[in-house]
Amino acid sequence: MQIQLKCLSHTPLRGLNDPGADIVQEVDAVLAQARAEVEAFDPELIVVFAPDHYNGLFYDLMPQFVIATAADSVGDYQTQVGPLSVASDLALEMTRFVLNSDVDVALSHRLQVDHGCTQTLEELTGSLTRYPVIPIIINSVAPPFGPYRRVRKFGEAVGRFLATLNKRVLVLGTGGLSHEPPVPLIANAPDEIANFLIAGRNPTPEARAARQARTIAAGKIYGTSDSPQTPLNAEWDLAFIDTLVQGQLDSIDDFNIEEISRVAGRSTHEIRTWVAAFSALAALGPYEAHKDYYRPINEWIAGYGLVSAQPR
Ligand SMILES: O=C(O)CCC(=O)/C=C/C=C(\O)C(=O)O
Numbered sequence: 001m002q003i004q005l006k007c008l009s010h011t012p013l014r015g016l017n018d019p020g021a022d023i024v025q026e027v028d029a030v031l032a033q034a035r036a037e038v039e040a041f042d043p044e045l046i047v048v049f050a051p052d053h054y055n056g057l058f059y060d061l062m063p064q065f066v067i068a069t070a071a072d073s074v075g076d077y078q079t080q081v082g083p084l085s086v087a088s089d090l091a092l093e094m095t096r097f098v099l100n101s102d103v104d105v106a107l108s109h110r111l112q113v114d115h116g117c118t119q120t121l122e123e124l125t126g127s128l129t130r131y132p133v134i135p136i137i138i139n140s141v142a143p144p145f146g147p148y149r150r151v152r153k154f155g156e157a158v159g160r161f162l163a164t165l166n167k168r169v170l171v172l173g174t175g176g177l178s179h180e181p182p183v184p185l186i187a188n189a190p191d192e193i194a195n196f197l198i199a200g201r202n203p204t205p206e207a208r209a210a211r212q213a214r215t216i217a218a219g220k221i222y223g224t225s226d227s228p229q230t231p232l233n234a235e236w237d238l239a240f241i242d243t244l245v246q247g248q249l250d251s252i253d254d255f256n257i258e259e260i261s262r263v264a265g266r267s268t269h270e271i272r273t274w275v276a277a278f279s280a281l282a283a284l285g286p287y288e289a290h291k292d293y294y295r296p297i298n299e300w301i302a303g304y305g306l307v308s309a310q311p312r
């Protein structure tokens with residue numbers, strides 16, 4: 001098999017609260033280059049590790065890991081609506097393989113996914129259906145979280161499964177880096193918000209618009225003294241990228257969840273998708289990785305980065 005990896009940030013605010021045109025163009029160029037590389041690789045399968053932001057998964061039953069055999073995009077934040085072309089049989093085989101590797105994983109035969117999964121797919125492939133895909137959701141915004149070492153074990157099991165396939169596989173991780181958008185917490189939430197976090201599937205268009213308006217408003221003041229959200233932390237982001245590039249995945253096992261939330265923001269845990277993606281790649285042997293881009297972008301509430309990797 002052949003494998004390539006790309007991990008990159010996503011943002012709900014692209015096109016809704018943009019930074020200056022020079023930065024938008026810079027990111028567009030980075031994404032165009034990444035997309036050209038994907039086109040050249042011509043993957044036969046994409047495995048995308050992604051978070052969910054209370055669109056598909058809620059506290060009525062909140063799993064840490066989910067593999068989907070079928071998935072529909074809810075179309076939030078200007079992403080496309082509709083089905084992904086999921087490689088259903090392979091997704092089921094992967095689930096069996098992971099379970100047989102002593103790692104528990106939930107299975108969905110009908111998962112709703114949000115911009116956290118679809119924005120990156122669209123950016124790197126142009127659509128939700130260009131290549132067969134296996135969506136894997138890793139809980140990144142709904143505490144409590146399992147330890148980072150567990151994410152590594154999960155990613156490694158997925159990687160060992162991919163090693164059994166005779167295919168060109170693109171592994172994606174989407175989310176992070178440091179950031180804290182206004183995603184509500186269930187602890188101490190008023191009833192209305194708690195009810196939404198427990199069972200808020202399929203919001204009305206008005207409720208969806210209100211959510212998006214709150215995020216846009218937060219983006220307008222993010223990084224200023226008016227914002228109550230934890231600011232971006234470029235130093236933390238660059239150290240994390242360096243850890244991945246240097247292949248020091250062992251050191252991630254002991255990442256302190258509370259400390260990361262405090263110094264880099266609560267949604268920084270979307271890096272769990274990057275950790276799983278790199279662990280999958282590392283399960284196939286030594287790799288070489290390259291930081292393609294990094295810039296902290298307040299308007300997008302994103303420590304925005306892109307890292308690529310492949311076997312050495
Ligand atoms: O319900 C909402 O829309 C709450 C806000 C939200 O989901 C924000 C998501 C932000 C990201 O995806 C991100 O910054 O990673």
Ligand SMILES: [Fe+2]
Pocket residue numbers: 010051053116175176267270
């Ligand atoms: Fe996100």
